[in-house]
Amino acid sequence: MIDIDPRFSKILHSHEEIESAAKKIGAEIDHDYADSIPILVVVLKGAVMWAGDLFKNISIDVEMDFIDIASYNGGVASSNKILLKTDMTTDVKGRDVIIVEDIVDTGLSLQYLESLLASRGAKSVKTATMLNKEKGHKIAVKADYVGFEIDNEFVAGYGLDYQEIWRNLPFIGVVNPNIYS
Numbered sequence: 001m002i003d004i005d006p007r008f009s010k011i012l013h014s015h016e017e018i019e020s021a022a023k024k025i026g027a028e029i030d031h032d033y034a035d036s037i038p039i040l041v042v043v044l045k046g047a048v049m050w051a052g053d054l055f056k057n058i059s060i061d062v063e064m065d066f067i068d069i070a071s072y073n074g075g076v077a078s079s080n081k082i083l084l085k086t087d088m089t090t091d092v093k094g095r096d097v098i099i100v101e102d103i104v105d106t107g108l109s110l111q112y113l114e115s116l117l118a119s120r121g122a123k124s125v126k127t128a129t130m131l132n133k134e135k136g137h138k139i140a141v142k143a144d145y146v147g148f149e150i151d152n153e154f155v156a157g158y159g160l161d162y163q164e165i166w167r168n169l170p171f172i173g174v175v176n177p178n179i180y181s
């Protein structure tokens with residue numbers, strides 16, 4: 001049924017595939033943070049669905065917090081300007097932090113968060129992203145845990161929005177260019 005959804009030119013990943021990726025990365029985090037209680041920082045809004053999957057697959061003790069930033073304002077291209085809408089509340093000084101993102105595209109959001117957390121004295125900052133769009137990077141950034149590499153196409157679903165809708169879809173698809181061109 002989802003194969004003929006006219007909103008999408010291609011379906012990239014089903015929720016089963018995403019859950020498998022979360023399982024794999026959850027096990028890596030369990031291993032890498034065995035001696036720590038990291039703070040997982042979910043980047044609103046896009047990362048909520050992925051964060052739910054990832055958290056269920058982490059067994060060590062962790063804390064959670066949320067930060068709301070935005071740069072796309074619902075469109076298909078980054079404004080290149082990051083807006084901090086709602087800050088997290090946990091003190092990260094001396095703590096291991098894992099940024100939980102849905103996608104690293106230009107890399108500007110990740111760079112913003114990495115420097116914000118470093119300026120607040122985090123002991124370490126790593127990133128667990130569902131998607132990495134390597135060809136979209138405008139700066140040198142690197143996510144430590146990556147669910148899937150994707151091509152340079154505009155995707156939505158599973159937390160990612162097109163004009164604030166379609167975050168609820170249980171799959172990730174390439175938005176049909178007819179929709180926005």
Ligand code: PRP
Pocket residue numbers: 043044045046047069070071072073074078101102103104105106107108109110160161
């Ligand atoms: C999207 C996405 C990432 C960021 C990645 O968020 O959820 O957070 O952009 O893009 P970048 O690497 O080019 O910075 P968006 O600004 O659309 O806000 P949202 O999560 O509330 O949709």
Ligand code: MN
Pocket residue numbers: 043044045046047069070102
């Ligand atoms: Mn986002």
Ligand code: MG
Pocket residue numbers: 046072073074160161
């Ligand atoms: Mg968005």
